[in-house]
Structures are given as structure tokens and as C-alpha cells.
Amino acid sequence: MPTAPIVVRTLPSLRRALERLRARRATIALVPTMGALHEGHLALVRQAKRRASKVVVSIFVNPTQFAPHEDFGSYPRTWKADMAKLAEAKVDLVWHPDVSAMYPQGFATRISTEGPAMAGLEDRFRPHFFGGVTTVVGKLFIQCRPDLALFGQKDYQQLKVVARMAADLNLGVKIIGVPIVRERDGLAMSSRNVYLSIEQRAVAPTLYSVMKDAAERLRKGNHLEAVLADGARTIEDAGFSLDYFEARHAETLSPVRSIKDGPVRFLVAAKIGATRLIDNIGV
Structure with missing residues (x-):
């Protein structure tokens, strides 16, 4: 039976555990998660193990990145399976x-970002989201002090x-x-895929197939x-409520007019039933 990792729940315990990990000048990789782990998360862990001598995984369902109408209360929590x-x-x-x-x-501090956080993609539909993400990730970086x-x-x-936040704040x-x-x-692996009904799960790969076709065209x-108009129509005809299907510069996320403005990345977000899915591919 595999040895269970050390689990710490308080900041003093975290500091002591990290001091032990660093005792031999170990490099530390952090994989931030909200739990409900799937193969996508484990791919992050495997990459972390290749790049660092010690791997820390955080599991914290962050309430500040959920709007009141979103699924914080029902977000999947699978602690025993995650630990295994x-x-x-x-x-x-x-x-x-x-x-x-x-x-x-009394907590009263928030990290607010511009640049890619105001690209008109997720921020247009979830204006609360990146403030919650950058604040919690910034805290995780300060708490764990990872090398990567x-x-x-x-x-x-x-x-x-x-990436912009980490660079800007040194x-x-x-x-x-x-x-x-x-x-x-x-279909891109996601913890929210468990919400899909059998019928919705059958339709969900439409997002990826539309993006693949768009990239080829x-x-x-x-x-x-x-290309974008045809893709949007196909997504909606499949039964999705489309938030966006856009082509952006892969580094800056600024809008592009042609492949010459690249590198180009297609990004999509759409709801099927009550489940919102996002995905993207490079061209």
C-alpha cells in the first residue's frame, strides 16, 4: 500500500513541514487544486515530480472565486479518493x-489584476472570479514559497x-x-464533468471538435x-448556451483578426444544462 502524504491544516504545521522538506535544499513544486482530483490533476503532479525534488499539493475549495449563484456548496468534495x-x-x-x-x-486584503484578467473572456461572465483566484493563489505562494x-x-x-501576478509581484x-x-x-477533463447527464456527456465533446475544425480551417x-461564426452556430445547434467562442493571441489574450496576428488560441465557454464547460486549443 502506498505511503500517504503528510497532511497539514494549520499555518504553523505547514511552516514546520516545509522546513523539513527544505532541510536538504530541496526544490519544491506546488500544485494548487480544489480537490475532486482527476487525471488532469495527476498529470500536474507527475510534471511536478519531474521538475522538483518535493511536491506539495494544496486542496482548498476557495469560496471567494464563486459568485452567490454558482456551485460552491455543491462543488465535488472527494477527500478519501483524493488522498488515495x-x-x-x-x-x-x-x-x-x-x-x-x-x-x-477581519481579512480585508485582495489582489486585483488587470492585463490578461481584463481580456473580455471569463472576466466578462464571472467578474468576481480572478480577484478570488489571484488572492488565494497569492496566499498559497506566500505560505508555501515554492520554486515552481x-x-x-x-x-x-x-x-x-x-503568471502575470507572480511576475509583477516578484x-x-x-x-x-x-x-x-x-x-x-x-472532452477536457474537469471536476465539473460529474454534473453532466448521460445525454449531456454525449454532446459535451462538441466544443473540442468545433475548435479542432476551426483551427484546421x-x-x-x-x-x-x-470560422468563428460557423463554430458558434454548431455549438448552439448542439444544445449549448454559448458564452464565447473567440480567437485570441496565445500570449497576450488580445483579439486577433487572422492567423498572421498569432500565435492564435481558440477559447470557448458554454453551458449545457446547468453545467458550464470551458476549453481551448492552440492553432
Whole structure:
């Protein structure tokens, strides 16, 4: 049976555990998560183990990145299964604070970002989101003081926002983006996929197939506006309520007019039933 990782829940315990990990000048990689771990998270852990001598995984369902109408209360929480997966992956330490440890009474500080956080993608539909993300991730970086931190590319705008924040605030952590892990039919792995009904799950890979087709058409010289319009129509015809389907510069997230403005990345967000899915691919 794999050895379970050390679990710490308070800041003093975290500091002591990190001191032990660093005793031999170990390099530390942090994988921030909200739990409900799947193969995408484990891909981050495997990359972390290749790049650092010690791996810390945080599990914290962050209330400040959920709007009142969103799914904070029902967000999947699968502690026993998560711990079994992290033991199998040979993670060294799990940082699992409660809300009062992260946001004690009187907490009044927030990290506010511009740049990629105001690109008109997720921020247009979830204006609260990046303030919550940058604040909690900034705290995690300060608490754990990792040499590097790994994030999945599925949350592509979030990856760019976190990288900008870490650089702007001189936090001394290298941000690594790890490619999306997909199901066999192309659906990007997500903790929220468990919400999909059988019928919705069958339709969900439409987002990926539309983006693949759009990327191929753009490479062949098709006009970007037509590619986006056709893709949006296909997504909506499949039963989705579309928030956005856009082509952006892969580094700055600024709008592009053609493949010549690249590198180009297609990004999509859409709801099917009550479940909101996001995805992206490079061209």
C-alpha cells in the first residue's frame, strides 16, 4: 500500500513541514487544486515530480472565486479518493486549510489584476472570479514559497493571470502550464464533468471538435470571422448556451483578426444544462 502524504491544516504545521522538506535544499513544486482530483490533476503532479525534488499539493475549495449563484456548496468534495490518488502519486505534502485559516476574521486584503484578467473572456461572465483566484493563489505562494507552481492549460486565462501576478509581484515562483488532459472523445477533463447527464456527456465533446475544425480551417486560409461564426452556430445547434467562442493571441489574450496576428488560441465557454464547460486549443 502506498505511503500517504503528510497532511497539514494549520499555518504553523505547514511552516514546520516545509522546513523539513527544505532541510536538504530541496526544490519544491506546488500544485494548487480544489480537490475532486482527476487525471488532469495527476498529470500536474507527475510534471511536478519531474521538475522538483518535493511536491506539495494544496486542496482548498476557495469560496471567494464563486459568485452567490454558482456551485460552491455543491462543488465535488472527494477527500478519501483524493488522498488515495495522491498517495499513489507519491506526493510529499498536502496543504488542506479550512476557510478560517485562509480568511481569518477581519481579512480585508485582495489582489486585483488587470492585463490578461481584463481580456473580455471569463472576466466578462464571472467578474468576481480572478480577484478570488489571484488572492488565494497569492496566499498559497506566500505560505508555501515554492520554486515552481503548475497549472493546467484548460483554465487558460487563469494561467496567464497567475503568471502575470507572480511576475509583477516578484513572488519568485516559476509558473508552468501543463497541456490539457482529455477523455478519449476529446472532452477536457474537469471536476465539473460529474454534473453532466448521460445525454449531456454525449454532446459535451462538441466544443473540442468545433475548435479542432476551426483551427484546421484557419490554417488552410479560411477567414477568421466566418470560422468563428460557423463554430458558434454548431455549438448552439448542439444544445449549448454559448458564452464565447473567440480567437485570441496565445500570449497576450488580445483579439486577433487572422492567423498572421498569432500565435492564435481558440477559447470557448458554454453551458449545457446547468453545467458550464470551458476549453481551448492552440492553432
